[in-house]
Amino acid sequence: MARYSDDVxxxxxxxxxxxxxxxxxxxxxxxxDLKRIPELRTIIRRDDIVSLGALATHAxxxxxxxxxxxxxxxxxxxxxxxxxxxxxxxxxGGNLCFAEPRADPPxxxxxxxxxxxxKSARGEHHISASQFIIGALETLRAPDELLxxxxxxxxxxxxxxERVVFGHRTIAGAAAAxxxxxxxxxxxxxxxxxxxxxxxxxxxxYISANPASLDDGLTHAIATDIGTLDIVSDEDASADYRxxxxxxxxRRAITAAADKKGTP
Amino acid sequence: xxxxxxxxxxxxxxxxxxxxxxxxxxxxxxLRDAQNLRGVKRSCDMQICGACTVLVGDHPVSSCTxxxxxxxxxxxxxxxxxxxxxxxxxxxxxxxxxxxxxxxFCTPGMILATKALLFSNPTPSRAxxxxxxxxxICRCTGYQKIIEAVESLAQT
Numbered sequence: 001m002a003r004y005s006d007d008v009x010x011x012x013x014x015x016x017x018x019x020x021x022x023x024x025x026x027x028x029x030x031x032x033d034l035k036r037i038p039e040l041r042t043i044i045r046r047d048d049i050v051s052l053g054a055l056a057t058h059a060x061x062x063x064x065x066x067x068x069x070x071x072x073x074x075x076x077x078x079x080x081x082x083x084x085x086x087x088x089x090x091x092x093g094g095n096l097c098f099a100e101p102r103a104d105p106p107x108x109x110x111x112x113x114x115x116x117x118x119k120s121a122r123g124e125h126h127i128s129a130s131q132f133i134i135g136a137l138e139t140l141r142a143p144d145e146l147l148x149x150x151x152x153x154x155x156x157x158x159x160x161x162e163r164v165v166f167g168h169r170t171i172a173g174a175a176a177a178x179x180x181x182x183x184x185x186x187x188x189x190x191x192x193x194x195x196x197x198x199x200x201x202x203x204x205x206y207i208s209a210n211p212a213s214l215d216d217g218l219t220h221a222i223a224t225d226i227g228t229l230d231i232v233s234d235e236d237a238s239a240d241y242r243x244x245x246x247x248x249x250x251r252r253a254i255t256a257a258a259d260k261k262g263t264p
Numbered sequence: 265x266x267x268x269x270x271x272x273x274x275x276x277x278x279x280x281x282x283x284x285x286x287x288x289x290x291x292x293x294x295l296r297d298a299q300n301l302r303g304v305k306r307s308c309d310m311q312i313c314g315a316c317t318v319l320v321g322d323h324p325v326s327s328c329t330x331x332x333x334x335x336x337x338x339x340x341x342x343x344x345x346x347x348x349x350x351x352x353x354x355x356x357x358x359x360x361x362x363x364x365x366x367x368x369f370c371t372p373g374m375i376l377a378t379k380a381l382l383f384s385n386p387t388p389s390r391a392x393x394x395x396x397x398x399x400x401i402c403r404c405t406g407y408q409k410i411i412e413a414v415e416s417l418a419q420t
Binding site for chain 2: 033082084085
């Protein structure tokens with residue numbers, strides 16, 4: 001990676017990279033095939049951390065017993081991403097590193113407070129999933145770094161991801177992680193509406209202060225947060241429509257998690 | 265663009281196949297042009313429509329968005345590998361019986377996607393069939409008969 005500097009890309013599932021190269025959005029003389037490193041596919045649980053190899057495919061995650069036991073919301077999401085062919089090839093690490101603004105997993109992983117472990121010849125580097133993506137197709141990964149694994153804390157939370165899909169992509173998605181102990185801070189994230197996932201701090205504070213109430217105050221808090229965001233218009237949805245959907249999916253995710261329909 | 269070439273070896277429709285391919289050759293181009301397997305259809309070219317679906321190790325992939333070198337060592341099946349006129353695969357029989365095709369362009373992909381579903385889940389519910397096949401587009405909109413055909417296979 002270091003030898004070819006900016007003329008090289010890591011390559012795994014290819015579901016985003018090969019499309020980008022076919023459309024000439026990206027042009028690399030060198031691809032480094034990470035699929036030859038089987039260790040990058042490992043999914044293991046150590047105490048209260050699930051370590052998810054960056055090369056685990058969506059299909060593998062959807063069928064994995066550790067994931068369905070510890071973070072079932074992630075398994076459920078991965079079983080319905082895109083289509084069966086994308087789920088066969090596409091990897092969770094590729095999904096994060098490509099940072100496609102309409103991708104669902106980054107939103108949920110941010111709400112799960114996952115930590116990303118990257119490595120280069122310079123050493124290992126940990127970064128929170130909630131800070132990793134900084135814009136459309138932009139992350140804090142340095143060109144010579146590889147994402148090795150995603151570490152997901154297994155906490156006593158009710159977690160729910162809700163989304164609206166139009167055609168083959170999500171037009172609004174929201175993740176709610178609500179601790180069973182109201183003393184702990186809830187994490188509410190929204191995505192697929194702008195350039196990258198964002199947290200909803202007013203909503204989080206409202207839920208902390210009013211753990212049992214799913215009332216107009218919550219609706220108002222959500223609208224306040226989402227009103228501050230830059231929301232994109234495109235051929236699938238206008239910004240106004242996306243704003244409405246974002247408020248709706250956020251409320252649905254919180255309601256489902258608070259009702260404990262959300263899985264632990 | 266300069267490109268390296270690679271020797272690859274795969275089981276293609278049950279037969280050992282060796283070939284020399286360029287690093288950037290897509291699996292769809294290798295199958296259609298080098299192997300003359302024209303049942304692999306190119307349509308959207310972006311992994312949405314499913315017309316180019318082939319099986320790699322019993323899993324469905326879009327051959328338009330996979331490099332041929334990545335099929336090295338794999339077991340690859342195209343529609344030509346399933347059956348012939350006199351000896352159809354059960355999925356092909358079901359599509360014929362239920363009239364589950366109109367223009368036929370999506371059919372190879374639909375049949376291979378169905379094979380993949382039945383490998384992983386031999387008794388899918390109607391909802392599971394609809395979920396799995398939602399990634400394959402029939403531009404004639406002939407979905408009803410396709411789903412009925414697959415349901416008939418799930419019940420046996």
